[in-house]
Amino acid sequence: MAIMRNLSLRRQITILVGLLCIALVSAAAIGASYVVQQRTREIVMHDAAETAASMAALLDRNMYERFREVQNLAEMTPLREVWTGDSATTRRLLEQFQNSLPDYAWLGFATPDGTVRAATRGMLEGQSVQERPWFREGLKAPMVGDVHEAKLLASLVPSSANGEPLRLIDIAMPVHDSKGELIGVLGAHLSWNWAREQRRVLFALPEKKRGKSVWILSSDGTVTLGRAALGEKPFSPEEIENMRREQNGAFEDVTENEAVLTGFALTSGYRDYPGLGWIVISRQPDKIAFAAAHGIVMTILTIDGIVACFGLIFALIIARGVADPLRRIIEAADSIGRDPNVTSLPRTGGSAEIVRLSAVLRSLLRRAGTAEQRIAEASSQHEKDITALVKLAETDALSGLLNRRGFDSIGNEAFKDYRSRDESFAILMIDLDFFKSVNDTFGHGAGDDVIRTVGHAMKRALRSTDRLARFGGEEFIVLVREAGRDEVPVIAQKLRRAIESTSTLHQDKWLSVTASVGGAIVRESDRDVQDVIERADTALYQAKAAGRNRAVIDELQLQLATSAA
Known part of the structure; x- marks a missing residue:
């Protein structure tokens, strides 16, 4: 690419169009040769x-x-x-x-x-x-x-x-x-x-x-x-x-x-x-x-070479037609500010795009000062709007935690860090036990209160480096960074206890729930963060099947139940 930057546009277009022509013709020739060989082979x-x-x-x-x-x-x-x-x-x-x-x-x-x-x-x-x-x-x-x-x-x-x-x-x-x-x-x-x-x-x-x-x-x-x-x-x-x-x-x-x-x-x-x-x-x-197949292949390759040569000639002609008007615009633009007699760009012929470019640049020079200020103001406001929209899009409205979209972003970033710098991480999946009975018995308002209370309790129990998100319904997910194999079960157990010991006041009634936790530590065979999440979800299923209110960590063959607290 450094060599290409030192070449003129005319030469760049010639080279790129020529290479494209050769690539396309070669691909067609190779494809045709392959089809001919395969078909002939079958026959x-x-x-x-x-x-x-x-x-x-x-x-x-x-x-x-x-x-x-x-x-x-x-x-x-x-x-x-x-x-x-x-x-x-x-x-x-x-x-x-x-x-x-x-x-x-x-x-x-x-x-x-x-x-x-x-x-x-x-x-x-x-x-x-x-x-x-x-x-x-x-x-x-x-x-x-x-x-x-x-x-x-x-x-x-x-x-x-x-x-x-x-x-x-x-x-x-x-x-x-x-x-x-x-x-x-x-x-x-x-x-x-x-x-x-x-x-x-x-x-x-x-x-x-x-x-x-x-x-x-x-x-x-x-x-x-x-x-x-x-x-x-x-x-x-x-x-x-x-x-x-x-x-x-x-x-x-x-x-x-x-x-x-x-x-x-x-x-x-x-x-x-x-x-x-x-x-x-x-x-x-x-x-x-x-x-016979070899003869046909050689004929195709010969035709490919001839067509590629014509392609190079056409590329040179195309480059000349595109580059010459641009060269005149560049020379005039370079003289602005140096030559007092040159205050605008010339009207240039050529393709419709070149004519339009000449007119746009002439107008741009006339509006440069005002446009620059407007662009600066618009850019500042745009960045603010983008920041607010991103925060809104990545935040769960009920709990105030990250939502699935926001978690996917930090999860993918953690996986990239693991691949590039070998920074290990773990995923914990938390699902509230028998949460449907809360909604059925006390109403969805009570369920919403429980979701908010449990979310705040888990957030307080986590370290500053860990990230908590609500995946939907009564399911939460945690990204645990900078934690060894021995620390992951401890964090999982701490979350389970925090939920178990938290009560929610709803219309003069205290509601308590428990949770099952499934975890997985990233490993070399994982293709992306979704593989880690899938293994954590499987471990969560095992925790549910084992009786709920417990934690199961993939590959550690460890169940942390209430009795082990």
Whole structure:
């Protein structure tokens, strides 16, 4: 500010208007950038979740089709005689089925004792699969097994082109004859390359890929397909549990060298295909996912810079138009009293305000002497009126004590002193016990007399540094300054005794009342004096609840009752 005072008005206006322009434009740019980033972030994260959900739905639908294909093959009525007939016929049927659906690495029919009676290309015929999970489960009901490495077929079926070991999904169906008797199990091993093909279909369009990769995890989080090493668990158990709980969503994975936007979705089956709980992961680096948002932000900031430059130019033009007429008025005013030829200010053009200022200053010079005297007299009377009004506004008409408004002023001042100079203080809330019965029995005039008498009694009992106010009705409040933790209960007890020992004469009858006192000492966690008052009011409530005619000080765990006097 000292630097600004040394600058001309023209430069000050240029700087201030320029800074205002830059601030407003920057605020608008930052706000727009924030909205763009947030909106783009929502869209991109939704897209990541949608990609994962699309892949999950694709897997479920295709697995449902494979499941139904094998189920239909096992349950077709015309084929019931094939399963118990010639094994060569059964083999041809299975191979025809495999040729039409090459995703199946192996299909075979096993008798109830686990012996493979017929299979595609004769693989495993005559061997026992009694211990294989697909056979044991298939004897009971239709089953679908999770992805696993081939065991019996590992040496019979060629591995994938990328050198990965053969991985299969088992589908098994019980086969019954026309009488409903179990005659065997139809088993199908679906090659896991099928899932890789589904992923390729999902990213058939280049714009759908954009640096994305899709992983498929088993239900326990193990990688079964993706760029990550097979068999690894790239996510923690907590993250897997969150995915299973939310089913579908997206988050930023920062466990690697760069942040990666990660969408996820769980497969949940389709129709009567139960699903295997696979977790589909969609991955895309943040720098690719949010590239559009960053580009928009840079464009906004560039426009912001250009607009700010134009703003500075306009600020200079505005400053010149405002400052030049003022400069002429200043030069003329400075000559008054020095140059005898200059006795008034020139009429100056410019804005309406500048023209008006010139006229007002000319008139002011003509009326300066008289106006100065009138201003002095008016100022003196104004101060007197203000003082009287403030006193009237801050005084309770009935008791002559401070009212709530007056107390708020000194209370806020005490709290400021506590914050700046660590000057502790306490608040005491006093409420007359059963005061309503005084009004109901003797009339409100008696109640008013009691209020005045009690107020004078408390005022006499307090120290000169303490301030007493009537908060309304039969409630009073005291600001206790310069008192330690041990002194506050003593002052509270002194007030209670003063009220208890005071009697009020009303129409030849002496009236006595007691009071409950609640107190609180200011502490570091209080935000303002109202927090202290609130704690004192709570303590007052505790005093009332404990039987009245006693004092309770917050945090001191102390009750000062009549019996303790």
